[in-house]
Amino acid sequence: xxxxxxxxxxxxxxxxxxxxxxxxxxxxxxxxxxxxxxxxxxxxxxxxxxxxxxxxxxxxxxxxxxxxxxxxxxxxxxxxxxxxxxxxxxxxxxxxxxxxxxxxxxxxxxxxxxxxxxxxxxxxxxxxxxxxxxxxxxxxxxxxxxxxxxxxxxxxxxxxxxxxxxxxxxxxxxxxxxxxxxxxxxxxxxxxxxxxxxxxxxxxxxxxxxxxxxxxxxxxxxxxxxxxxxxxxxxxxxxxxxxxxxxxxxxxxxxxxxxxxxxxxxxxxxxxxxxxxxxxxxxxxxxxxxxxxxxxxxxxxxxxxxxxxxxxxxxxxxxxxxxxxxxxxxxxxxxxxxxxxxxxxxxxxxxxxxxxxxxxxxxxxxxxxxxxxxxxxxxxxxxxxxxxxxxxxxxxxxxxxxxxxxxxxxxxxxxxxxxxxxxxxxxxxxxxxxxxxxxxxxxxxxxxxxxxxxxxxxxxxxxxxxxxxxxxxxxxx
Amino acid sequence: xxxxxxxxxxxxxxxxxxxxxxxxxxxxxxxxxxxxxxxxxxxxxxxxxxxxxxxxxxxxxxxxxxxxxxxxxxxxxxxxxxxxxxxxxxxxxxxxxxxxxxxxxxxxxxxxxxxxxxxxxxxxxxxxxxxxxxxxxxxxxxxxxxxxxxxxxxxxxxxxxxxxxxxxxxxxxxxxxxxxxxxxxxxxxxxxxxxxxxxxxxxxxxxxxxxxxxxxxxxxxxxxxxxxxxxxxxxxxxxxxxxxxxxxxxxxxxxxxxxxxxxxxxxxxxxxxxxxxxxxxxxxxxxxxxxxxxxxxxxxxxxxxxxxxxxxxxxxxxxxxxxxxxxxxxxxxxxxxxxxxxxxxxxxxxxxxxxxxxxxxxxxxxxxxxxxxxxxxxxxxxxxxxxxxxxxxxxxxxxxxxxxxxxxxxxxxxxxxxxxxxxxxxxxxxxxxxxxxxxxxxxxxxxxxxxxxxxxxxxxxxxxxxxxxxxxxxxxxxxxx
Ligand SMILES: [Zn+2]
Numbered sequence: 001x002x003x004x005x006x007x008x009x010x011x012x013x014x015x016x017x018x019x020x021x022x023x024x025x026x027x028x029x030x031x032x033x034x035x036x037x038x039x040x041x042x043x044x045x046x047x048x049x050x051x052x053x054x055x056x057x058x059x060x061x062x063x064x065x066x067x068x069x070x071x072x073x074x075x076x077x078x079x080x081x082x083x084x085x086x087x088x089x090x091x092x093x094x095x096x097x098x099x100x101x102x103x104x105x106x107x108x109x110x111x112x113x114x115x116x117x118x119x120x121x122x123x124x125x126x127x128x129x130x131x132x133x134x135x136x137x138x139x140x141x142x143x144x145x146x147x148x149x150x151x152x153x154x155x156x157x158x159x160x161x162x163x164x165x166x167x168x169x170x171x172x173x174x175x176x177x178x179x180x181x182x183x184x185x186x187x188x189x190x191x192x193x194x195x196x197x198x199x200x201x202x203x204x205x206x207x208x209x210x211x212x213x214x215x216x217x218x219x220x221x222x223x224x225x226x227x228x229x230x231x232x233x234x235x236x237x238x239x240x241x242x243x244x245x246x247x248x249x250x251x252x253x254x255x256x257x258x259x260x261x262x263x264x265x266x267x268x269x270x271x272x273x274x275x276x277x278x279x280x281x282x283x284x285x286x287x288x289x290x291x292x293x294x295x296x297x298x299x300x301x302x303x304x305x306x307x308x309x310x311x312x313x314x315x316x317x318x319x320x321x322x323x324x325x326x327x328x329x330x331x332x333x334x335x336x337x338x339x340x341x342x343x344x345x346x347x348x349x350x351x352x353x354x355x356x357x358x359x360x361x362x363x364x365x366x367x368x369x370x371x372x373x374x375x376x377x378x379x380x381x382x383x384x385x386x387x388x389x390x391x392x393x394x395x396x397x398x399x400x401x402x403x404x405x406x407x408x409x410x411x412x413x414x415x416x417x418x419x420x421x422x423x424x425x426x427x428x429x430x431x432x433x434x435x436x437x438x439x440x441x442x443x444x445x446x447x448x449x450x451x452x453x454x455x456x457x458x459x460x461x462x463x464x465x466x467x468x469x470x471x472x473x474x475x476x477x
Numbered sequence: 478x479x480x481x482x483x484x485x486x487x488x489x490x491x492x493x494x495x496x497x498x499x500x501x502x503x504x505x506x507x508x509x510x511x512x513x514x515x516x517x518x519x520x521x522x523x524x525x526x527x528x529x530x531x532x533x534x535x536x537x538x539x540x541x542x543x544x545x546x547x548x549x550x551x552x553x554x555x556x557x558x559x560x561x562x563x564x565x566x567x568x569x570x571x572x573x574x575x576x577x578x579x580x581x582x583x584x585x586x587x588x589x590x591x592x593x594x595x596x597x598x599x600x601x602x603x604x605x606x607x608x609x610x611x612x613x614x615x616x617x618x619x620x621x622x623x624x625x626x627x628x629x630x631x632x633x634x635x636x637x638x639x640x641x642x643x644x645x646x647x648x649x650x651x652x653x654x655x656x657x658x659x660x661x662x663x664x665x666x667x668x669x670x671x672x673x674x675x676x677x678x679x680x681x682x683x684x685x686x687x688x689x690x691x692x693x694x695x696x697x698x699x700x701x702x703x704x705x706x707x708x709x710x711x712x713x714x715x716x717x718x719x720x721x722x723x724x725x726x727x728x729x730x731x732x733x734x735x736x737x738x739x740x741x742x743x744x745x746x747x748x749x750x751x752x753x754x755x756x757x758x759x760x761x762x763x764x765x766x767x768x769x770x771x772x773x774x775x776x777x778x779x780x781x782x783x784x785x786x787x788x789x790x791x792x793x794x795x796x797x798x799x800x801x802x803x804x805x806x807x808x809x810x811x812x813x814x815x816x817x818x819x820x821x822x823x824x825x826x827x828x829x830x831x832x833x834x835x836x837x838x839x840x841x842x843x844x845x846x847x848x849x850x851x852x853x854x855x856x857x858x859x860x861x862x863x864x865x866x867x868x869x870x871x872x873x874x875x876x877x878x879x880x881x882x883x884x885x886x887x888x889x890x891x892x893x894x895x896x897x898x899x900x901x902x903x904x905x906x907x908x909x910x911x912x913x914x915x916x917x918x919x920x921x922x923x924x925x926x927x928x929x930x931x932x933x934x935x936x937x938x939x940x941x942x943x944x945x946x947x948x949x950x951x952x953x954x955x956x957x958x
Contacts, residue, residue: 039577039578039579042800042801043795043800044577044578044800044801045557045559045565045567045577045677045678045795045796046558046559046577046579046581046673046674046675046676046677046678047579047674047675047709048673048674048678048681048709048710048711049711050708050709050711051711078791080790080791080794080837082794082797082814084799084810087795087800088794088795089791089793089794089795089797090791090794140810269838269839271790271791271834271837271838271842272837273787273788273791273837273842273846275681276680276681276682276788277678277681277711278711279711279712279714
């Protein structure tokens with residue numbers, strides 16, 4: 001039988017704020033456990049929640065960027081459950097009335113056609129802490145650094161039809177949330193987390209099959225892989241005449257397979273009710289409209305501007321604007337360097353390749369846009385060759401030193417001094433009389449050989465164009 | 478010095494003028510507290526060196542020319558308010574040596590105003606209750622009758638003459654009922670007027686901080702000290718507009734006092750007569766009376782029980798003894814939770830945890846919780862209508878006298894006794910308990926209720942009315958001899 005895949009995604013995104021949702025603790029990644037905590041986020045008695053209005057503003061921005069209807073009046077609920085990483089025994093969340101609902105995202109389906117993925121709700125909630133298990137497995141410790149960090153949860157309707165679509169949805173979502181400064185969406189640091197619901201149904205059927213929930217995917221690639229794996233697994237079950245068991249599965253990155261995490265999916269009774277310690281959130285139409293006006297330029301608009309203003313090919317503009325940080329990098333570089341095409345080539349090519357292989361994020365890379373501009377200028381001025389520039393780039397990324405510092409220290413500047421080069425050329429001609437003879441005999445290959453000898457003698461620092469020029473002049477003169 | 482014959486205001490006057498050293502007073506008060514505590518079981522902990530240091534600091538400020546509104550005034554603090562210097566037990570063995578790393582907002586403000594914390598007063602388990610029968614150290618006895626409970630240990634500290642002011646909490650009647658049982662003045666300020674930062678709130682909807690005193694004229698001063706906007710308690714945002722409301726009454730003949738025309742049948746007769754007598758006495762001052770109705774009183778009581786239980790079942794989840802307090806060792810985490818919570822929860826805290834969990838469950842939510850929310854709206858609306866007909870509402874505080882200290886009281890009677898105090902809890906109005914007479918040799922209070930945020934008006938009117946009401950109390954000896 002032919003089956004249709006039905007996928008819905010639940011994405012948790014940490015909001016980019018200075019402080020946590022309901023206390024003044026800093027909201028940033030900390031290496032030491034429990035340093036970003038206070039009696040409030042540790043659930044001490046007598047500490048009431050203090051709402052961080054910036055978090056609400058970011059959630060509003062996200063909901064608007066995802067084309068949601070905005071609830072002018074919403075409130076926080078308590079979701080009660082007992083778990084050591086939950087300091088208060090409940091999570092402050094929006095259950096009854098989310099700040100945003102009925103939104104959508106447009107993306108290309110597998111046939112390249114535009115499709116609309118409905119977003120059921122965007123709601124705010126606080127994050128829980130994290131359990132750290134000892135290697136021996138005998139003790140567990142709790143790190144509350146993350147407890148109380150503001151999140152939004154973005155929930156799609158079951159509108160996605162393939163793992164590829166799911167991946168494109170995530171990429172688009174990430175781009176929009178990064179562009180609107182809602183979140184940095186770093187999956188490896190946990191600031192974007194994705195759970196997937198997936199079921200199969202016979203093509204043409206409009207009832208949903210029984211679904212499984214996939215967790216623990218640490219990259220977009222893993223989301224795609226785990227969904228592909230789960231489709232195969234469910235299809236095999238259905239083809240054999242069995243029924244898919246509704247359960248929660250955990251993606252194992254090492255073995256590239258899913259294992260059962262929790263049995264039968266059952267609706268846990270979280271006993272949600274309005275948190276009596278927090279005032280309702282009341283937004284005015286003016287506030288919402290102002291936030292709508294302030295929505296930043298998104299990827300597509302920025303790519304169009306890159307084509308128009310910088311005369312970049314459409315493909316290049318799309319690659320550069322795929323993430324806001326790369327596009328920002330490009331434009332910061334252009335603020336001090338005026339050849340967009342050269343900058344684009346280097347950033348898209350050599351620079352991105354090095355980031356990928358080292359696994360560094362653009363905005364964490366020590367090679368700043370300023371360094372890039374410096375490097376490009378040195379190439380343009382003929383101070384270093386393109387080949388040498390790649391070496392300088394490597395060293396700069398590794399050491400954090402500026403390209404000019406490296407070139408100076410390593411004495412890498414190209415030899416463009418006529419007198420010096422002519423001296424070496426005369427020496428090479430004297431050492432290789434047979435090559436000179438060959439050249440005069442019409443063998444142009446001999447010229448290449450002589451250039452090579454000069455380059456070798458100068459340890460590659462000679463300006464190759466100049467060597468060529470001077471060598472010809474000497475041989476012909 | 479007998480604190481029962483000198484108001485907090487006069488103590489502060491004497492200390493401010495240098496006629497009395499706060500430190501000398503503190504020494505007398507502490508000794509008095511230790512002696513009487515043996516008999517009455519008022520305190521969880523009595524401050525020693527801390528109180529003397531505080532008093533010395535007050536004296537130094539006075540010498541430096543600073544004037545403090547509560548200079549040297551002995552203060553009792555209920556043991557569900559966080560206070561760094563002493564353990565905050567919350568009436569549970571889980572917290573017997575819990576020193577909170579912060580002070581409650583009201584504690585800080587009172588200390589800054591010159592008050593000296595004498596000790597932390599006894600409290601029901603997890604701060605829930607109005608009898609102290611659910612305290613691990615047993616109930617606080619009524620200074621007027623040692624067979625009975627005081628209801629509030631803070632009120633007992635006042636009635637016994639140990640302190641001049643008591644910082645109290647209330648979520649359904651503890652403050653007012655305790656004041657009634659002990660014959661002192663208890664003020665439950667409007668919801669949102671006093672910051673609850675540092676009060677172990679088990680019901681965000683109903684928990685409030687308030688203050689009781691031996692002398693009514695001390696209440697406006699204490700309220701001024703502890704009230705005001707505090708960003709650490711979101712509901713206090715509402716009190717920033719308070720200054721636009723009326724704050725005093727000049728002419729008593731313009732005042733209309735409402736009373737419940739049909740007191741619910743179960744109110745014991747002497748209490749009904751007390752209301753009648755009191756109304757006649759204040760009518761003699763030229764005040765007009767107006768009969769009003771609160772038809773939803775019985776339903777409000779049930780609704781309050783449901784909502785308070787629901788909120789407590791959630792708010793108390795954090796007490797697992799892991800991050801603070803003490804847990805009971807066990808083989809695994811699940812067992813640790815079970816053992817710890819079973820051993821350190823009791824009485825009403827335990828009941829509310831169980832019932833509240835049900836009220837919020839899929840089954841209980843629609844059947845009870847949702848209905849309770851509707852009744853909540855009704856009683857609020859009804860009180861609003863009442864205050865279209867009168868300026869103040871005069872009502873009983875309790876249905877029966879204080880319960881037996883032996884604990885031989887039916888659970889239903891304990892619950893029913895909140896009948897007259899829950900409307901105010903639910904609607905957010907300020908209420909003042911005034912000693913209005915005595916029944917069977919024990920004091921009984923009545924409450925005057927005002928409109929929300931008209932606390933100053935309520936106090937101003939009450940101060941004018943009080944002399945006419947409390948005449949019967951002359952000769953009442955709160956010492957329990
Ligand atoms: Zn914190």
